[in-house]
């Protein structure tokens with residue numbers, strides 16, 4: 001029996017796709033690198049995922065988990081022909097424990113649907129990637145997704161108390177729980193952000209966050225990018241951790257304004273969206289402090305959203321920024337590096353210099369409060385040599401971030417895109433340790449191979465001597 | 474004895490007097506650098522010599538007893554390596570006392586949110602034991618503030634994971650894995666922690682109905698109930714504190730007084746889903762057991778008899794939680810962890826990835842890993 005026959009025996013003919021044209025759609029994500037799938041399956045339950053993984057293991061075919069494919073680093077793109085397990089239909093009935101402020105939801109649930117589904121409880125799921133209307137909770141777990149409101153609340157890993165996961169061998173295991181500090185090693189914490197390389201997550205125990213009683217949203221305008229960046233650093237240094245602190249530069253503001261019409265100041269060099277949440281009695285004072293800092297750093301105007309509608313419009317502008325660019329350019333490449341917040345102004349300046357040197361059209365919208373940079377390069381891949389230029393500039397941007405004490409990725413993940421840059425931040429011994437950790441979950445290397453770690457990450461790939469491994473008892 | 478001499482020769486400068494309170498070991502070593510710690514562990518692995526790690530010794534009663542040839546103390550690795558005041562991160566060596574670190578941070582009105590009880594606890598010990606302190610309801614567990622870790626692994630490698638950045642998804646999350654690992658992967662030789670700014674004022678509100686107050690208050694630091702009653706712990710501006718007190722209907726008391734540690738022959742912590750706390754509190758009160766319960770978190774510290782604990786363990790495990798022993802008389806027949814977690818084989822393989830010869834605090838974890 002072929003792989004496809006075996007899979008069809010489990011799922012029937014309709015939920016196993018093997019026609020090359022059908023596969024084309026699934027074997028890519030929102031990033032730039034395409035891949036190749038041998039088949040794609042659409043399981044609906046944990047048991048079906050498990051059965052598919054057993055079949056794949058028997059055939060020795062690698063497996064790649066896929067949510068909705070909004071990932072930007074090639075995490076869900078097969079590095080070698082693989083079985084794609086499309087998780088969007090895995091969303092059994094949720095189990096909500098309002099008193100413990102947590103809920104088991106399906107990996108296939110959309111991020112925004114989870115927050116909407118618990119709205120009535122006065123709570124929400126805090127991680128809010130700009131793609132939240134389209135991405136899955138399983139994908140969020142895979143990438144440890146962030147979002148504007150992860151500055152004070154923390155990224156996905158802080159909001160995932162447990163996962164139900166199918167391992168490469170098809171076994172189902174629950175890691176973590178609603179009780180604090182489950183005993184034993186924190187394998188849940190390792191699975192979050194592991195980009196589908198340790199197993200396929202089928203259900204997620206998400207933490208629910210209380211909605212704040214009061215919100216103030218500020219739009220701060222600057223005539224230099226440096227002043228905006230300095231405002232971010234000074235705010236953090238003043239001991240304020242706002243709920244969100246996002247920056248857009250002028251090219252981005254212009255692109256967004258044309259698309260959303262949020263009355264953004266298109267003549268400003270940069271804008272910051274700052275949001276503070278809390279008690280009615282506290283938010284105004286905090287907003288005033290941010291305003292004072294901004295003015296000290298040279299803000300040219302400050303606008304406080306007058307009502308919910310204005311606030312929502314500002315966020316709509318922020319969260320649709322990429323969509324706005326996608327409309328305008330045939331291709332775009334979205335970077336994701338992270339730097340210490342004290343280095344923000346310097347690194348942003350260097351990134352502009354790089355874009356200028358490569359003659360690239362660049363715009364910026366990013367999670368400034370976390371030091372998480374997202375330079376976005378709009379280009380036309382049909383122009384000869386352009387894609388290579390974009391790639392070369394990308395690598396330089398990563399290098400200046402790393403040189404400033406930063407790292408390769410703040411939220412989009414390593415995937416295929418950056419795995420060969422891992423050596424910039426980790427030594428061979430560090431990478432070998434990560435490879436061993438991965439092998440502990442998936443000894444045969446069938447789960448999303450070729451992701452996160454560069455080839456040769458294992459010391460023994462080189463025949464470098466480490467201690468011989470004892471048999472795990 | 475032979476071993477002692479050989480070790481003493483190899484580890485010349487590292488030999489230390491036995492540490493107060495520590496059990497007998499053939500030799501006590503106190504490395505001054507990560508490299509030293511790694512070479513000792515490499516030697517230990519080569520000769521299959523179990524090593525027990527020692528910080529301040531305040532939580533050595535946790536887990537299965539470790540019988541070790543080498544006791545490795547962190548007291549000579551006690552520097553604050555790098556404090557990025559304006560980025561709200563600090564990097565420290567494991568032997569730094571929590572009280573010293575918090576004292577230092579307080580001068581710039583910051584906190585690492587480590588345990589409130591002053592004393593001998595070290596940062597490394599608190600991280601390795603995964604202790605989060607009372608303010609967890611507001612700031613989350615220590616694990617969520619572990620940004621970077623350097624580890625001398627059980628087989629003598631020196632590795633680093635994470636980064637000194639508040640947001641980062643570069644590679645597997647080793648800092649979180651190391652937090653609460655009880656030395657089972659190796660010695661934490663350095664770690665970077667995320668800091669929080671200290672709010673301007675602190676206050677408490679005694680409350681009658683803990684769960685009701687929890688529902689009414691917005692993001693308090695803690696709501697702790699003991700046999701003496703329940704207290705809401707708040708922070709913020711004066712206006713915020715007053716508003717919160719009015720909402721929950723109680724009187725503000727300035728400052729914070731945290732419950733003193735419960736001391737007894739048997740000390741334990743219940744870890745349960747937050748929704749199970751209220752009922753357990755009733756049960757404990759009825760049974761006359763001394764307890765300190767963190768509402769909204771699900772952690773209940775208590776002292777009691779082994780008989781009482783045995784009964785409680787069944788109740789707690791039925792909620793999906795655990796009863797974890799903090800201290801127990803030597804030789805007492807009581808499992809310190811109880812029912813092992815799911816995926817125990819996976820746990821074993823992960824330990825082996827870092828400590829293939831099983832010399833780093835061997836057997837301390839659930840399942841005897």
Ligand SMILES: Cc1cc2nc3c(=O)[nH]c(=O)nc-3n(C[C@H](O)[C@H](O)[C@H](O)COP(=O)(O)OP(=O)(O)OC[C@H]3O[C@@H](n4cnc5c(N)ncnc54)[C@H](O)[C@@H]3O)c2cc1C
Nearest residue numbers: 067068069070071075129130136138139142145146196201
């Ligand atoms: C316009 C736009 C805006 C974006 N904004 C943000 C943002 O603000 N913040 C942010 O963090 N990201 C952002 N992203 C990136 C992306 O949306 C996130 O990475 C998201 O978490 C991916 O979810 P997905 O369901 O699309 O996963 P996919 O892209 O399908 O997969 C992502 C990774 O997770 C793995 N995976 C998927 N499902 C599972 C599972 N069930 N079990 C195990 N592994 C799994 C995959 O193998 C892959 O490695 C944005 C993307 C776009 C296109």
